[in-house]
């Protein structure tokens with residue numbers, strides 16, 4: 001809620017234009033909710049009271065918005081004091097989990113660019129940074145006891161450009177990884193900005209890079225995994241982990257080191273898009289199914305997920321996975337990141353599990369943002385800025401029921417099959433991530449009642465200038481700049497689905 005005290009009353013702030021400096025008095029008052037804040041600007045100065053340190057920090061971000069676009073530069077450039085209107089703002093987030101997932105596996109993003117994304121998230125009051133660290137096309141976290149994961153798994157000989165037939169290739173080798181100290185640095189930098197970094201180690205599917213590094217992780221009784229390379233295609237790889245004790249021990253070893261680096265309560269273990277064909281043909285997998293008294297391969301996957309659920313719980317952490325982990329029975333303490341419609345999320349919430357809503361039909365930022373012919377390598381469904389602004393994380397089926405509280409938050413996901421550089425990631429993320437941030441933080445009306453015109457006016461009047469000050473290569477409202485197009489590289493676009501919220 002914002003109460004503007006009538007203009008022209010304003011405070012002149014000097015040196016307040018840097019992100020953290022300024023003549024601002026702050027204090028914590030734990031009678032306010034976590035992350036809540038009160039910001040007062042009056043003749044008496046600028047005051048921020050936060051429910052905790054995070055609340056104070058979010059209050060500072062709001063003050064920064066009031067200071068004008070130059071407050072979003074890395075250092076102050078104002079010589080004159082900046083006029084800030086008198087305000088009294090009481091504010092608190094709707095959701096505790098306001099997330100952004102970046103896929104650094106399909107295309108590696110250097111550490112400095114990841115740090116910059118922490119700044120971008122913090123400026124938008126997003127507080128969870130989910131790093132998708134492993135996939136078929138690359139393994140990005142150094143694991144000391146298994147050095148080949150990055151020696152072999154972090155590199156691929158070439159990269160598929162777009163999605164057409166016959167295939168187009170970028171013949172440059174691609175790769176990269178973060179050392180554990182790089183990740184510690186990212187985590188510490190994020191913590192200073194009240195952002196939690198959640199790691200994802202994807203299993204048992206999306207594991208071809210790991211199998212290429214350690215062939216014994218694959219289903220060696222049905223294929224010759226020694227010949228496997230880090231994948232250069234996009235899509236679903238048939239090469240999945242073998243459901244053996246040795247593989248469980250190996251991944252416990254991986255996760256041991258992950259826990260040592262990442263203080264996050266939640267650890268993401270993937271669980272998505274696991275093709276079960278090799279398990280169907282593997283005598284070892286079938287013997288496991290029989291030995292455990294399971295019905296089928298779906299239950300075998302659940303058994304693996306359950307194993308890591310218990311393993312993480314015993315170490316004081318909690319498992320989160322993609323909504324496939326609901327199939328074949330959900331592990332006890334697991335939380336679900338719901339990416340396929342709202343379906344798995346509704347089932348999980350009704351069964352008493354925490355849910356983060358991130359449906360690809362609504363908030364996948366790798367999906368194309370305009371139906372126009374100039375969009376670079378268009379992929380997925382069209383999610384315009386307005387579509388994202390009208391995204392509602394709590395579906396009608398849960399709204400108003402006690403299960404709604406199980407939706408602990410929402411997340412926008414950016415996969416990088418075709419977003420091969422920082423500029424391309426910026427283009428996909430912005431301006432839509434700004435709309436998403438407002439959805440995640442504010443209590444907006446139901447989708448159809450939202451005032452998108454007002455949001456657009458605020459974007460045009462202020463926020464694009466802030467993004468410019470932060471050096472974000474966003475998609476201009478009029479369409480891509482000529483250098484943002486990728487003529488000749490084919491995409492793969494779907495037809496627009498009906499708004500899915502009404503259906504759920």
Ligand code: TNX
Nearest residue numbers: 272273322339364366415416
């Ligand atoms: C689905 S979302 C995937 C990713 C792809 C993405 C492309 C999810 C859990 N799996 O592997 O990159 O679609 O939009």
